[in-house]
Amino acid sequence: METIDDIHKPYDYSALRFYVMALTVSGPGLTKIDEKIPGYVQNLKGVFVSVGCLTSAGKITGYLSVNFNGSAIKVLQLPVIRTNLLKDCSRPLPLNETIRPNSLLQGYYYDQTNGSAGYPYSLKIYLDYEPIKQPIETPKP
Amino acid sequence: MLPNEKPQQILLTISSIGQTVTIDQETDKLYKSVRGINVVQTDPNAQFSTLQFKIDEVEIFPENWEIIRIKYKEAAPFGYDYYPISQPAGGSRIKGTYIDRGNGVTYPYNVTISLMLVDKV
Numbered sequence: 447m448e449t450i451d452d453i454h455k456p457y458d459y460s461a462l463r464f465y466v467m468a469l470t471v472s473g474p475g476l477t478k479i480d481e482k483i484p485g486y487v488q489n490l491k492g493v494f495v496s497v498g499c500l501t502s503a504g505k506i507t508g509y510l511s512v513n514f515n516g517s518a519i520k521v522l523q524l525p526v527i528r529t530n531l532l533k534d535c536s537r538p539l540p541l542n543e544t545i546r547p548n549s550l551l552q553g554y555y556y557d558q559t560n561g562s563a564g565y566p567y568s569l570k571i572y573l574d575y576e577p578i579k580q581p582i583e584t585p586k587p
Numbered sequence: 588m589l590p591n592e593k594p595q596q597i598l599l600t601i602s603s604i605g606q607t608v609t610i611d612q613e614t615d616k617l618y619k620s621v622r623g624i625n626v627v628q629t630d631p632n633a634q635f636s637t638l639q640f641k642i643d644e645v646e647i648f649p650e651n652w653e654i655i656r657i658k659y660k661e662a663a664p665f666g667y668d669y670y671p672i673s674q675p676a677g678g679s680r681i682k683g684t685y686i687d688r689g690n691g692v693t694y695p696y697n698v699t700i701s702l703m704l705v706d707k708v
Contacts, residue, residue, distance in 0.1 A: 459624070459647050459657075460672045466651035496653055498635035498688065529655055530634065568635060568688065570651060 467551065467571040471497075471508075477555040477569070479512055488545055490514065492538030492574035493522065496529040499563035505531060507563060512553030512571075515546050521553070526569075538574045545575075593618060595702045601633070601687050602695040610683035610700075614642070614676040618704035621676045623669025626658050630696035633687060634658055638700075640683040642674040648683075654698075669703045676704050 465487050471477050497507045511523045524539065555569055595615050599608045614621060621642060628634065634655040640648040648657070657670050685698060 458671045458673055460645065460674055463646075464649055464652070466649055468651045496635075496655065498653070498690065500632060500690065529653075570653060572656075 463575055463577045465573045465575060467573065469555070469569040469571070470566045471555060471557055471569050472566040474557050474559075474561060474565075477557065479551060479553045479555060481551045483514070483545055483549050483551055483573070485547060486577070487573055487575040489576040490541050490543040490545060490573055491576055492572075493541050494538040494572040494574070495524070495526050496568075496570045496572065497526055497563075498568035498570070499528065499559065500530055501563060503559065503562035504528075506558055508558045509556045510553065510571075511556075512551055514543055514551060515549050516552065526555070538572060591705060591707055592622075593704045593707075595704050597681070597700040597702070599685055599698040599700070600695050601636075601685070601691070601698060604687060604689045604691070604694065606687045608685045610640075610681060610685065612681045614679045614681060614702065615704055616678045617708050618676045619706035619708060620704070621672060621674045621679070621702050622705045623671050623703035624657060625669050625701050626654050627699045627701070628654065628658065628696060629698075630691045630693050633691035633696060633698075635690045636688045636698075637686045638683060640681075640700075642672075642681055643679040644682075645674060647672055647674070669701070676702075676706075677708070 465484060467481050469479060495510055499507060505527055506525045507528050508526050510526050511521055513521045593615065597610060597612060636654050637651050638648055638654055639650045639652060
């Protein structure tokens, strides 16, 4: 059985691959997200969202709603908590999604800070992906 | 006699908002492996600055990777714990870029990137 120590075991960063998408929230309301996912990101294993504001009035800075393969039915929606409150629990949200070639990350971020965070602030979406496995060449007899 | 573990520190000084500092060093030749990394900043508000980091052309942290993800807890003794990585040392080339994102309150401030080296030769 997996123990809590196994679940919260620190990552080996050498074994993981991330792509970090950098966005800027420049004002209140909706921030549109429409970014291309690189071709080498094929199998998503996790998502982590980070907001670069220190002085927001509330714990939640906004709501994120994104889809990966142009599917309006399968949407990832989550409240974004101020990252400097997380510290030790900054593990990615587990996800297992195969990304089609030339896929876009589309959606929006709805700011809830009402200006208390100070604009602009950064919004970063960390995509934890599995690297493409190179085919092993078998020696010819 | 050398200890079996040794922290190798890379010290950066950030003197202005938005400064980009390039890292180009090599690991201690007397140790075979890098087992961990942590980062300490003298200005805790600068934790949303980014660090791209490679050891021997293997990308450990990609572009836009924020320091807050690898920073050690505030008020903890330095060197208390490291985020695990496993890369060969022994003179491996360390390359990286630290970009200040302007969240800092006091300039200049220092950034210490500490690598835990193990397995002495």
